[in-house]
């Protein structure tokens with residue numbers, strides 16, 4: 152039964168697509184939020200089969216991508232190359248010039264201004280789940296750029312989205328770290344790509360206390376350990392091996408630091 156097999160996690164989306172020979176690739180979708188674009192956003196873009204901007208995320212794509220691409224083809228060349236498939240949200244943050252620019256390029260605009268009860272990130276995830284067939288959904292991984300840092304209510308809203316869509320693989324990313332949910336109905340094998348991530352990491356129960364968690368591959372492993380807010384949560388832990396394993400009786404957040412300059416290193420080491 153699938154539940155008995157480990158769920159494998161590997162941050163391959165942080166490596167250039169050309170280096171991923173011999174692996175069955177995930178089907179990636181990218182959502183850009185309204186926060187400064189992480190430096191590796193062009194890489195995430197190249198991995199993605201569908202790219203969405205959540206409302207004001209379109210401003211960030213428009214403003215930040217030319218600079219991130221080193222002004223290679225001038226701002227307008229970069230903007231045309233990085234055309235989102237969809238802009239979706241309640242449209243109270245996107246600038247009119249940005250909306251008109253991408254609409255004229257052919258981006259689909261979905262105005263959900265009538266829905267003031269779910270976040271723009273939630274709306275984008277719902278769109279992606281409708282977009283892919285059941286077969287492709289089984290291999291789907293949604294990358295969310297700009298999900299951390301800045302407003303704490305937004306950060307918590309983004310983490311809540313992981314919990315609302317707990318059966319979908321979603322990775323929240325910032326320049327500094329990534330966060331994903333490890334559902335308790337599976338055990339987990341996290342393959343560490345040490346050129347781009349680690350060593351700092353954390354395992355955090357969310358919503359409810361966690362009665363028992365057991366890990367391998369960390370400096371401070373959990374051994375049938377209870378975690379709860381107000382008691383122990385595993386922060387400032389360190390990855391020790393190539394693989395971290397996690398078993399737990401409640402869902403946990405897994406977070407790992409991302410290395411600065413990792414892509415320069417990657418380019419130097421073929």
Ligand SMILES: Nc1ncnc2c1ncn2[C@@H]1O[C@H](COP(=O)(O)OP(=O)(O)OP(=O)(O)O)[C@@H](O)[C@H]1O
Pocket residue numbers: 183184185186205206207208240241243244245270271272273297298299300301302305306308309
């Ligand atoms: N400072 C931030 N930190 C983390 N995520 C953010 C931040 N700002 C925006 N986001 C994310 O980007 C999405 C789109 O942002 P946008 O500013 O368009 O949202 P919004 O609904 O207009 O926000 P609000 O009306 O609360 O200011 C949000 O749904 C949220 O997921």
Ligand SMILES: Cc1ncc(C[n+]2csc(CCO)c2C)c(N)n1
Pocket residue numbers: 241266267268269270271
């Ligand atoms: C209890 C409660 N708190 C806050 C909001 C506000 N809100 C939550 S999501 C959203 C859309 C943001 O694009 C807005 C305005 C609400 N509806 N209900």
